[in-house]
Amino acid sequence: MNQIIISISDFEERAALLEEDKLTEFFIQRNEQNRINGNIYKARVANVLPGMESAFLDIGTEKNAFLHVRDLREFEEKYLSGVKNSNRPIEEILSVGDEIIVQIVKEPRGDKGARVTTHYTIPGKYLVLMPNDSHIAISQKIKEPEERERLETAIHKIKPDEMGVIIRTAAKDKTNLHFEREIEYLVKKWKNIENSFKKSRAGEILYQDNDMVTRTVRDVFSNQIDELIIDDEKRYWEIVDYVRAFSDNTFKTKVKLFESSLHIFDHYNVTKGLEAALxxxxxxxxxxxxxxxxxxxxxxxxxxxxxxxxxxxxxxxxxxxxxxxxxxxxxxxxxxxxxxxxxxxxxxxxxxxxxxxxxxxxxxxxxxxxxxxxxxxxxxxxxxxxxxxxxxxxxxxxxQKPCPCCDGTGTVKSKESIILDIMREIREIGEDDDIRRIRLATSAELYDFICEAYIEFITGYLKLRNKEFVLKKNKKNEEKNNNDYEIVMEM
Structure with a gap:
């Protein structure tokens, strides 16, 4: 049995795909984390870099977005020059201060800002609208030549001439009624984006991709799924309404509301599978x-x-x-x-x-x-x-996040290495005639290690230089594996 299990809380939305009772895919959206991939923005050109054939755009995020000239050609053809297959350099197309519509194709990562394009895609359940294109593409997962021909013919009759369409895998065996309804819905969405562009300010979102639950229903809920179970009644009815609008009535019967005192992820062993996946x-x-x-x-x-x-x-x-x-x-x-x-x-x-x-x-x-x-x-x-x-x-x-002790390397300094660092510092301090006492505070583990093998050597070394040595455990942090230490010098 293949199931989609959805858990809703005040802080996050999570969905799990189970194939034959095995956790296979996992989706998560936390309230404090804004997913921007797929969003469409009104952008202002902040900088044009001819040497990189690209531009940086202000889209209202912390870091400017990156646009390469090849991701600009559709916009240039439709809204600027009208020339197909133009090879004009980016500095002849864009200037600082220009405003254009862009869509996020890669979210910001590390020090890099988002990657954007003007090859827009507005996804539906069965079709993806390409407003700046005119060709029809079909999912490679639809193999049958007769079905591919049927779908292409059906879409060619109903799509606007100046727009393109990607036929998704879920479109297989669906009727023209499904496609007509969805084309109308997607084209209306694009017209709203164009109208919003004229009256919005740079950095404003013109189109926001659906939330995690709706995306899961749209992209994952298919004929191969036997059940979709959700633990929130409000979202349950939203899914039922969405399915009623875009899918067959048979899909509606697969949607079920989970009602139990046990957490839905524990009931379906998702929690255990999630822990193993880390x-x-x-x-x-x-x-x-x-x-x-x-x-x-x-x-x-x-x-x-x-x-x-x-x-x-x-x-x-x-x-x-x-x-x-x-x-x-x-x-x-x-x-x-x-x-x-x-x-x-x-x-x-x-x-x-x-x-x-x-x-x-x-x-x-x-x-x-x-x-x-x-x-x-x-x-x-x-x-x-x-x-x-x-x-x-x-x-x-x-x-998960990088370990604060090893900074994500998976290793930390050995005790022997840390002791040698300490002794090097003590040797340098020992040459200063103004220092009379040296206090060393370490973790309990380092303290025991120094007492076993090094205390006599350090004490004798400093005594020859008329210096007192005091070793103590650091009470601020007594974790066994903490190898931090502190050296205090007294005149």
Missing amino acids: NERVWLDCGGYLIIQKTEALISIDVNTGRNTGMTNLEETVVETNVEAAIEIARQLRLRNLSGIIIIDFIDMKVEKDKLKVVEVLGQCLKKDRIKNNIIHFTDLGLVEMTRKRQGSPLAKYY
Whole structure:
């Protein structure tokens, strides 16, 4: 059974996709965190950089947004020059102070501002309207030639000539009535955006993508979903109304209100799956395991046989582990929303057909992923390279932060290294004739370590220089693993 489980509270909205009782995707929106991806703004040009073929735009956010010239061509063609396939440099198209409509395609990340475009997309449940385009695109997940032809013909008859449409996977087998109703709705939305542009100020939002619950219903709730269960009555009726407007009546019967004293995520084991999704180590049913680690440049996934010793021979054990790992990796990428460059180190296989089998399994499982991905075959080093488009934030961002002790490196200085730092400082201070007493305050762990091996040496060293040494535990912070220390000098 495939289910969508939605939890609503005063502070956040969360949705979980369960496929065969396994947590596969997770969506979250916290009230204090504004999601801006997909939003459309009225922007003012703050700076034009000819050398980078780009411009920085003021959209009212903390950092200016980044617009590359290739993301400006649709706007130039429709609203400025009217020339198709223009190659004019950006400094001839935009000047500081100009105002244009832009849509966020990448949210701000680190020191980088948002990435924006003028290739606008207004998504519906079955169709995506492209106001600055005129062609029709069809989801690659719709494979049947007859169905693709039917959909293209139907949309071509009802779409405005100057606008384009992307036909989504959910449109498969839907009637013209669904499409007519949605085209009318999306075109009206775009007309409202254009009208708002004329009377709004730079930095104002002209269009805001739907909230997390509505996006989940729009993008995830499909014929493959057996139930959608939500624990909030008000939002339950909102979903029923949305489904009634855009979907078949059969969808309405799948929406259910959860009424119990137990938390909905505990009832459906979402909480347990969520905790496991934040661990580096992921155990496989066969006894093997994955190690998933994120770096600034890429995601690395290491596959290990672990407790899987096999029943016949080593090669079969390796292939069995790798196949199960491929299935689990596809799920973990969706669940953790990992993106960018992904390097997978499967256990070494000697036979080429075994490698092909593992890559084929990985590819088949990733077909369920709504986010675009691309698998590259085994490299000469025996690694599988793949990419996954960045969309939204990784799961860990909502539940984890870098360790304040190691700053996210996963390691801290050893006790021996810290003691050597302390002794270097004491040696420098010991050469100052004006200092008469040195007080050293450390954590309980460092205190015991110094008393065992170093106290006599430090005391003797300072005594030769007529200095008193006092060692004490730092009562401000007595955590066992805290290796902070404080040196106080007295005249």
